[in-house]
Amino acid sequence: MKDMILKTESLTKTxxxxxxxxQLALEIQRNTVYGLLGPNGAGKSTTLKMITGMLRPNTGSIIFNGHTWTRNxxxxxxxxxxxxxxxxxxxxKENLQVRTIALGLPKSRIEEVLKVVDLTNTGKKRAGQFSLGMKQRLGIAIALLNKPKLLILDEPTNGLDPIGIQxxxxxxxxxxxxxxxxxxxSHILSEVEQVVDDIGIIAGGRLGYQGPAPQGQELESLFMQVVSANRKVGH
Structure with a gap:
């Protein structure tokens, strides 16, 4: 029996x-990296916004950590x-301090998350002067403050240079x-295949494949297959 941190059942948004x-049925196993793939406009961000409570599904359910998802x-x-x-x-540090106060979290979390994202030595440099990669890492540090069981990253390497991506x-x-x-x-296959354990490929709002991530050419042809099949369905 697979240990799921998150499942969606017949998730639909109009x-x-x-x-x-x-009718999305995602299965994300605990302590893995799951790649949600699809072309722009496939429904990825809408799906993530439902999982994070920014949008309400029309029908279907979200199961988080073994129970029906609630705002808690x-x-x-x-x-x-x-x-x-x-x-x-x-x-x-100040950016993180604002969040710890707002969320009622211990101050000790600031140094802990800065260490995780390798931003401990930025001193008095303001976030506006950070490189794009540093800004992304600070964004992840903010997302880690509450010690989450699940971390959701939507197109995190957008606009980053090769070093930032690495x-x-x-x-x-x-x-x-x-x-x-x-x-x-993400919609960039080469970036995802190196970090994920499993993938789900969405096209036209439908899940066309879910399972272990194939590599290289195999992933590319699977992706194209799913996208073209669901384009036909959608038109």
Whole structure:
């Protein structure tokens, strides 16, 4: 029996009369990195927004950590969707301090998460002066403050240079050992195949494949197969 941190059952979201997510049944195993793949507009971000309570599903359910998801579960979920929510005029430490006060978390978490994302030596440098990679890592540090069981990262390497991508990859790979399961959403296959254990491929709001991640050419042809099959269904 697989140990699931998160499952969705028949998850469906309709916006303006159009099905954006259609009967989605995801299965994310505990302490793994799960790649949620699909072209732009496939329904990935909408799915993540439902898992994080930003959007309500029309039908279907979300099972988190063995029970039906409630808003209380957000204290066990860390999220970085789109750009990191940073105060550009504050330092890394100050950005985290604002969050620990707001969330009622111990101050000791600040140094702990800065160490995890390798930003302990940024001193008085303001977040607005950070490179894109450093901003992303600070965004992840914010998402880690509440010691989440599940970390959700939506297109985290967007716009990063090769060194930034490599650093982030290494960081993401380290999380399962720390008891953190990760959902990583992306449309860039080469970036995902090096960090994930399992994948789900979405196209046209439908899940076309779920299981172990094949490598290289195999992943690419599987991806194209799913996308073209679901395009036919959608038109």
């Amino acid at each position: 916006l303006k009369g159009q099905k954006i997510v259609d 579960d957000l204290q066990d979920i860390g999220v970085l969707i789109e750009t990191p929510p940073l105060y550009e005029n504050l330092t890394a 650093e982030l990859r290494k960081l993401i790979r380290s999380f399962p050992e720390q008891g953190i399961s990760v959902i990583l959403s």
